[in-house]
Amino acid sequence: MEIYEALQERRSVRKYKTDPVPEEKLNRVLEAAQIAPSWKNKQCWRFIVVRDQERKQQLADSMPENNPARRAVGETAPIVIVLCADTEGSGDKDGKDYYMLDAGLAFQQLMLAAYAEGLGTCWVGLFDEEKARAVCNVPPEFRVVAMTPLGVPEKQPSPRPRKELSEITYAEEWDRPFTG
Ligand SMILES: Cc1cc2nc3c(=O)[nH]c(=O)nc-3n(C[C@H](O)[C@H](O)[C@H](O)COP(=O)(O)O)c2cc1C
Helix, strand or coil, rough: CCCHHHHCCCCEEEEEECCCHHHHHHHHCCCCCHHHCCCHHCCEEEEEEEECCCHHHHHCCCCCCCCHHHHHHHCCEEEEEEEEECCCCCCEEEEEEHHHHHHHHHHHHHHHHHHHHCCCCCCCCCCCHHHHHHHHHCCCCEEEEEEEEEEECCCCCCCCCCCCCCHHCCCCCCCEEECC
C-alpha cells in the first residue's frame, strides 16, 4: 500500500466486527511498532496484547462511561493493545520527557500498519491509568500511555476536520504566512 493512502484514509475506528485478527497480521502490525524511531534508540515501549474477554471488559471499565471507544475495547474488537512506556528507559532534555514521544511514534506506526492490513484502531487516552495498570499487572516504573482496540472495522468512518495548512504552518519565522 502506498504510504499516502494509509496517511489519508486511517481513521479512529470505534465500531468493529467480531471477526478474529489473523496471527500474521497481528505480528506485522507489532513489527511496524517495533521499528519506530526513538530517543537514542532506547525503545522504551512495551505492548500488551489482550484477547481475554474478561480482561478487555476490565480495561473498558477503566474508561469513563462516555468514552466513545468503550464498547470497542470491552465488547466488539477481538484484541486490545495496551501501550506502556518506561519513564527511565528513554531520555529527557530541557524538561522534555521523550518517553511519551517515543511511545506515540511507535503507536502511530502500529496504527498505520493496521490500516494497511485492513484493520482498525483507535488511540484511547482517556482512562484511569491505575485501574488499567492493575488489569495488566504493569510495574510502577512504566506508565500506561494508551490502548487501542484492534479488529476488522464495521465501516470506514468519515474523516474528521483538520485545521487549514495555513493555520498551522509558517514560512521562515513565527506568524509569517506560508503560501506553499
Ligand atoms: C492522545 C490521544 C488520545 C485520544 N483519546 C481518545 C479516547 O480516549 N477515546 C476516543 O474515542 N478517541 C480518542 N482519541 C482519538 C481522537 O479523538 C481522534 O484521533 C481525532 O478525533 C481525529 O480523528 P481520526 O483519528 O479519525 O482522524 C485520541 C487520540 C489521541 C491522539
